[in-house]
Amino acid sequence: MGTFKIEGGLQLHGEITPQGAKNEALQVLCAVLLTPEKVTITNIPDIIDVNKLIALLSNLGVKVEKLAHGSYTFQAKDVNIKHLESEAFKEEGKALRGSIMLVGPLLARFGKGYIPKPGGDKIGRRRLDTHFEGFINLGATFRYNKEDSFYGVEAERLKGTYMLLDEASVTGTANIVMAAVLAEGKTSIYNAACEPYLQQLCKMLNSMGAKITGIGSNLLHIEGVEKLGGCEHRILPDMIEIGSWIGLAAMTQSEITIKNVSWDNLGVIPNTFRKLGITLERRGDDIFIPKHPDGYEIQNYIDGSILTISDAPWPGFTPDLLSIILVIATQARGSVLIHQKMFESRLFFTDRLIDMGAKIILCDPHRATVIGHDFKSQLKGVKMSSPDIRAGVSLLIAALSAKGTSIIQNSEQIDRGYERIDERLKALGAKIERID
Structure with a gap:
C-alpha cells in the first residue's frame, strides 16, 4: 500500500498545467x-x-x-x-x-x-x-x-x-x-x-x-x-483537477496560475468557488489565483440565509468537486451547507477532517454543515487513509494546509485520478514524499 508523507503549512507558488480529463x-x-x-x-x-x-x-x-x-x-x-x-x-x-x-x-x-x-x-x-x-x-x-x-x-x-x-x-x-x-x-x-x-x-x-x-x-x-x-x-483538460488546484491555492493562501484550462468548458465551476470568497482572474485561457492573506468569506443568499452548495447534472455543479468545496470551507469566514445528492457515502471522509480540527456537522449521509475557522485555527497533521479519488485529494489539500506532518495511506486511490501528483506539487514548493 502506497503512502504520502506531507509537511503542511507552506505557501506554494508557480504554474501548473492540468492533465487530460x-x-x-x-x-x-x-x-x-x-x-x-x-x-x-x-x-x-x-x-x-x-x-x-x-x-x-x-x-x-x-x-x-x-x-x-x-x-x-x-x-x-x-x-x-x-x-x-x-x-x-x-x-x-x-x-x-x-x-x-x-x-x-x-x-x-x-x-x-x-x-x-x-x-x-x-x-x-x-x-x-x-x-x-x-x-x-x-x-x-x-x-x-x-x-x-x-x-x-x-x-x-x-x-x-x-x-x-x-x-x-x-x-x-x-x-x-x-x-x-x-x-x-x-x-x-x-x-x-x-x-x-x-x-x-x-x-x-x-x-x-x-x-x-x-x-x-x-x-x-x-x-x-x-x-x-x-x-x-x-482530450480536454480535467475540470476536476482544475478545481482541485483552485482549492489548493485557497487553502494554502498561495499564488498559483493554472494554465490552459479551457474556460469555455468550465461552466459554473469558477463562480461556485467565487461564492466561497475566492478570487479567480481570467488571463487568456489561464486561471490566476492570487494570495488570500486576509482569507476568504462565504457569501450568503440575498435574504441573509446560509449558502447551500449542491451537486446537479450538468450544467449544474459536478459532484466530483463537492469534497474540494467542503475542505476549502473549513478555513473560510462563515458557514456553508454542502448537499451531496448523488452518492450517499461520499461525505463520510469528513471524520478525518474533524480529526484534523475542522468544524463540521455531518447532518446525514448527504448533508454536512461546515463552520469555517477563518485561518484563526490551523488544521493539524494526522495519519489517515484515502477512501476514494476525490476524497483522497481533498485530504491531501487539507494536509498541505495543516500544521505538522500528515500521513495519507492508500495513496493508490489518488493515483487513480491524478498524474504524478507528488512531483507536480513539489514543483510548486510542497513538501510531499511518496513512501511504500
Whole structure:
C-alpha cells in the first residue's frame, strides 16, 4: 500500500498545467472499438484507471501504439470477442468502473457485449440500470449471471428508437450513444447527459462518420450509419483537477496560475468557488489565483440565509468537486451547507477532517454543515487513509494546509485520478514524499 508523507503549512507558488480529463478519456478510449481503422488520441492522462483501460483494450486484441507522452494510436481491427468470456477478462473488467462503457461499442459492432460488475470508488450505490435499459430499448437481449455478477447483452442488429432516460447518467448516455451510432434508423435520447466530456465523445464520433445532433443539450438525435472510420481526437483538460488546484491555492493562501484550462468548458465551476470568497482572474485561457492573506468569506443568499452548495447534472455543479468545496470551507469566514445528492457515502471522509480540527456537522449521509475557522485555527497533521479519488485529494489539500506532518495511506486511490501528483506539487514548493 502506497503512502504520502506531507509537511503542511507552506505557501506554494508557480504554474501548473492540468492533465487530460480522466472522465473523457474513459469514454473516448472505449469508442475506438467502433471502427477497424486507426484512431489517434492525444492528451491522455497517465493515471492508473486510464492505463488499466488501455491494457484491457490491448488484451481484447486492439493494437495500441504509444507515440509520445499522452499520445496513442488504437486500431481495433482484430478484436478477440472470445476474450470477453474468459476468467482473465472478468478479473480485469471488475477492477475498473469505466469498463462498463466497453459494452455499447462491442454490442453495436459485434452484436454482443459482456462485463463483470465493475468496481471503482466506494462512494455509494452506482446502479447500471440506465445502461442496460438503453440497450434493451435498442433491441438487445439482456442476461445476468447472479452467481458471478456477470452482465451480458446480445443483438443481431440494433434498431433506433425514442427513449427517455430515467436519470441523466453520463456513462449511461455515453454507452447508449456509442451503441446507437451503428444502429439501424434514428435514435432519440431525452434526458441525456450533456457534460463537456460527453459533448467531446459525440464530436469525436461525428468526426468518425456518425450523425449526432443536439450536442450540448439533453435531447440527442442519432442517425445510424453502416460503419465508422478513424479520426484524431484531443482530450480536454480535467475540470476536476482544475478545481482541485483552485482549492489548493485557497487553502494554502498561495499564488498559483493554472494554465490552459479551457474556460469555455468550465461552466459554473469558477463562480461556485467565487461564492466561497475566492478570487479567480481570467488571463487568456489561464486561471490566476492570487494570495488570500486576509482569507476568504462565504457569501450568503440575498435574504441573509446560509449558502447551500449542491451537486446537479450538468450544467449544474459536478459532484466530483463537492469534497474540494467542503475542505476549502473549513478555513473560510462563515458557514456553508454542502448537499451531496448523488452518492450517499461520499461525505463520510469528513471524520478525518474533524480529526484534523475542522468544524463540521455531518447532518446525514448527504448533508454536512461546515463552520469555517477563518485561518484563526490551523488544521493539524494526522495519519489517515484515502477512501476514494476525490476524497483522497481533498485530504491531501487539507494536509498541505495543516500544521505538522500528515500521513495519507492508500495513496493508490489518488493515483487513480491524478498524474504524478507528488512531483507536480513539489514543483510548486510542497513538501510531499511518496513512501511504500
